[in-house]
Structures are given as C-alpha cells and as structure tokens.
Amino acid sequence: MPHPSPPRGAAARASHETARLLAFDTSTERMAVALVAPHGAWTADEPGGALASAALLPCVHALLARAGMALADLDAIAFGRGPGAFTGLRTSCAVAQGLAFGLGCPVLPLGSLLIVAEDARIQRAPQDAAFEVDVAMDARMEEVYAGRYRWTEGRWQELAAPALYTLEAFAAMAADGPGAVAGSALAAFGERLGLAPQRARVPTEHERAAALLRLAQAAHAAGEGVDAALALPLYLRDKVALTTREREAVRAARDAAAEAPR
Structure with missing residues (x-):
C-alpha cells in the first residue's frame, strides 16, 4: 500500500520568508507575471490584452524554468481579480483556479487597481x-x-472601493481630492477628468510585475490565501453578456478610442 504524499504547498512551507509564490495579472493591455522563491525573484511585463489567453501559461513556464522550479514547488498563486477587461479577467481567474486546483494550493486574489497604486507609490x-x-x-x-487608496503604517487601506464611473462622476469624486492620481485614464482622457492642476499625476506604470509581486508577498504574509474555488473576477459593468449589436458598438468605441490622439 503506498504511503501518503508528504505535505506540500503552504502546509509544508508556512513561513512568509521562504514562500514560493507565483503571481500574474491580465486585466490591462499589459500582462504582468512574477515569481518569488528563497533564492530570488523573477518578473515579466509583456503585451497582454487579446494575447494574454495564449501567452500567460508559456510565460509562467518560462519564469519557472529561469528559477529552476516546477509548478509543484509553489505555495500559493496570486492573481489580479479586476476590475479590468472582461476577457483578461476570465483568463487570469481561470488559470489561477486551474493551477491551484491541480496543485492543491491556495489563491491570493489581488485588486488590479491596487497594483497601479503600488507602482505609483x-x-x-x-x-x-x-x-x-x-x-x-x-x-x-x-x-x-x-x-482610492492610502499607504500608511506599511500597508494599504482601501478608502473608496473600485467602481465604474462616467467621466463626469469621476471628476466630481476626484477633482479636489488629496494625493496623486495614477492610471491609464490620465493619458486616455486628459483634462476631461477634471483634476485640479496641482495634483500629482502618474500616467504610466514603471514595473507592474514588481508591484504585483510585492502585493502578493504582503497578502501571503497576512494569511489572505483562499480556496481555489474563490478565484473569482471582480466585474463592475452591469452586463457581461452583450448582444451582437452591443458588441459591435463596443468594438467601434474601442477602435475610435485607439485611434484618437493621446
């Protein structure tokens, strides 16, 4: 009769300092993937968007190969749960859930907006x-x-939960707010966001994967791992299933936005 397998994952290596974590986010046009182990850390910032569904797993395996690790060595898997692009969120959650189920390890859901906040900090x-x-x-x-987020006492606080705003509603909420403003909306909409001139702006991310990895490590240290079944996306739009006409309208709007001067 075979002996039971020895404990692995978080049960085998509970210490934050020795944790082996994989983290990825595909909620934006950039795909961020990161890996940390006691002997180092590895990150990749790659094109995402429509490419993420095909590129994510090869990127994960490439980082593991660089680290000399296998999937079975992982203690937990962190993923960007959104908000963000519908297809990207489905990719991130599906891969996180599938890997975690197969490995028997927990998942660490991370807010995708918080990744931007950490990079801006x-x-x-x-x-x-x-x-x-x-x-x-x-x-x-x-x-x-x-x-809206605040960094204090070495950790992040969520002051205003992620929400979907019209430009007018966001301007009313954020025009005279304290602190900086970060994110792709700065380049996309510029002065239409209605921000006060004195507010600091961080329009582009510098190292998204590195920011993602810091958040993953903090979440693991705080014991925020959950069952793989809870690797669920954060959707903010009222509908996620669109009619053919609505999909065409969305596509046309995206094409127009992509062609507009930045």
Missing part, C-alpha cells in the same frame, strides 16, 4: 510613511474604473 514616494492615490483606469466607452 514606488515612483512618487518610496520612502514616505504615508501616500494617498486615486487610481483611474480607462474602461473605454467614456468610463473609468477607479478607486
């Missing part, structure tokens, strides 16, 4: 004890995904 105030930022990401169709 490192760009603007890496040594500051306090930092506040409104994150606004281009959601297309004249809307933004936005949330």
